[in-house]
Amino acid sequence: MALAIQGARLDGDQLCSPNVTSWPRRARGCAPGYARGAGLVALSLALLAGCGGTGGAAPAESPAPAPAPAAKEPFDIEEALARETGELPARELRAADWSARAFGAGEAKIEPKEKLVAISIPLGTDTHVECFVYNTMLDSGEVIRNFIELLDPAKVEVARIVPWEVSVHRxxxxxxxxxxxxxxxxxxxxAGLLKIALHADRARPIACLHDEVGYVRTFERLAKGLFDSFESKSAAPKPEYTDTVILRLDKVPIGFxxxxxxxxEGGQRRWFSRSATFIPRDPRSLHIEDEASNVLxxxxxxIKEGVWIETxxxxxxxxxxxxxxxxxxxEYSGEVEGKKVQGTFTPAAxxxxxxxxxxxxxLARLLKKKGSFDLxxxxxxxxxxxxxxxxxQYLRDASGAVTVSLKTMRLVGSLAPDGRPEAFEISAGPPKLTIQRAYVRGKL
Structure with missing residues (x-):
């Protein structure tokens, strides 16, 4: 995907080649000669594995002598952003209790850590794709926020951050x-382009990164192939029912x-819901939120009892x-914006x-009847x-459109036959905010 560099300041109307500098020097102040991407991997492990440093990683090799400075040459950023690899062979990936497949230019390096397994996959380009398979559920937004914060504003100038895809895998x-x-x-x-992918599996979430200009579709295909092919002996039990909706701002996917x-185990049913949103504040930043609820x-x-969390x-x-x-x-109790709240209420009915x-x-029962309804x-x-x-309020008019109203918010659209959301538009003016069902399995 080619992106215009909004707000970029050019030197002599030219951008120098991205090969002039390397990520470790930007992120960690290392001397030239470290492999591109090594600093990113170490920082990622420290942030997301809770290492507090890079103690779990293999010691870095001594840096090679610095190469001669690259000659400055005209650089076409649009052309570089459009770069992709050719077809690469799929290769087997295996760890102690899981397996998967991912294409690559060579064999991947797989390194077990305390809380994750790190995978380094060569594409035959300047940097490898780095993936991390975790052994516990993560907050999707928080993981991506931590990776974005690797772009230290004191060292780099972010030109644009954008979510470009939300999809469902397994x-x-x-x-x-x-x-x-x-x-x-x-x-x-x-110029640099950091690409991030996170698969929010309940038992084995996977994050992948690639720090190199271009190769957007290559990275997307590799990550999706890994997510789809992943098989684990410790997979979470399948739910009786599951559905996923995708939130879009105009055509940009901004959450799920x-x-x-x-x-x-006791036979009790729970409704477990999790969501993440990535709403652009401006071209250079995202407002990221995670929500989760677990209702007995x-x-x-x-509702017998439940827990609701937003971060x-x-x-x-x-x-x-x-x-x-x-x-x-x-009875409710907890904290809101750092302040304790506690009390009781009785529903009006x-x-x-x-x-x-x-x-x-x-709603499913009402949908089976002809005409309007008002719940x-x-x-x-x-x-x-x-x-x-x-x-x-859930109101279906004579045309069949359903309006959901609460407080000052109105959503207009359609319900699926099972009574869950199919497609809705939030009536709040431009830009258009929509919710669309992307996946469903099972019966309620």
Whole structure:
């Protein structure tokens, strides 16, 4: 994908070749001669594996003598951004309890760590694709935010950050983000393109990085192939039902929400939902948020108890716990923006709150009937108000369009036959914000 460098300052109307400088020198201040990308790998491990440094990595080799400075030459950034590799053979990747396939120009290096397995895949270009297979669930937005922060504003000038793809692989979403940046050098500006992919599997999330101008589609194909082919002996149990919706701002994918209906060892059902959004503040930055909820459902499909968490910028916006008491009373407790909250409420209908499963089932029954319908109920949404339930209306008009209204927000679109969202547009004016179902399996 070719991207214009908005706001870039050129030296003599030219950008110098990206080979003039290398990532380790930018990220860590190392001497010339380190392999391109080595500093990125070390920093990534420190950030995401919780190492606090690079102690888990193999010792770096002594740097080779510095090469002679590259001659400054005219550099076509659009041409460089459009570079792709040719066809490369698929190769087997294996670790202790998982296997996968990924194409590459040579054999991948696989290195087990304490909390992850690191994979270095050569493309036959200046830098390898670096992937990390984790052994625990991660907050998707937080992982990507940490990788973006490798672009130290004191050392690089970010020209543009944009999410370019959200897709579903093995029933879990994957997010792709790229950051185009400039680095000052003695010979002028050097360009770099950091590409990030994260597959948000519940048991074995995978992150991949590539720091080199161009090769966007090559990186995307490699990462998707890895995500699709991954097989683990410690895979999470399959949910009874799962669906994923993708959020778009105009045509740009900016997030996802995946919801799973799970049955625990005691036979109780839980509705587990997780989402991440990557909303552009401006061409050079993203506002990134993660949300997750884990709701225990009683036999009637009502909320028995639950936990709701929202984080952004490495901090919790809220963490709220809710539980049934007596006489249709709920108790809530937790923190919102660092302040403790606690109290009780009783829904207006003097009934237990419907879970997302019960709401979808009620809407599915109404959808089977001809004509309009109007369903009004209260739902618990701590991101809107943690102290009480919110009034929500589901209205289908004579044309068949469904409008969902809560507070000042209106969503207009359609429901799937199972009562879950199919496609909606949020009526908030331009730019257009849409929600589209991307994947579903199972029955509620």
């Amino acid at each position: 029933e879990s979403p994957a997010v792709f983000v790229q950051a185009l940046y400039l680095v000052p050098t003695a010979g002028g500006k050097a 929400e995946t919801s799973d209906l799970l049955k625990d 459902i009683d036999p009637q499909g009502q 952004s910028g490495g901090k919790a916006n809220h963490r709220i716990e809710l539980s049934q008491k007596k006489n249709f009373e709920y 003097k009934a237990w709150l419907a879970s997302p499963v019960a709401t979808a089932s009620a 009004k109920q209260q739902e618990y949404m701590p991101s809107v108000d943690p102290t009480k339930p919110v009034d929500v």
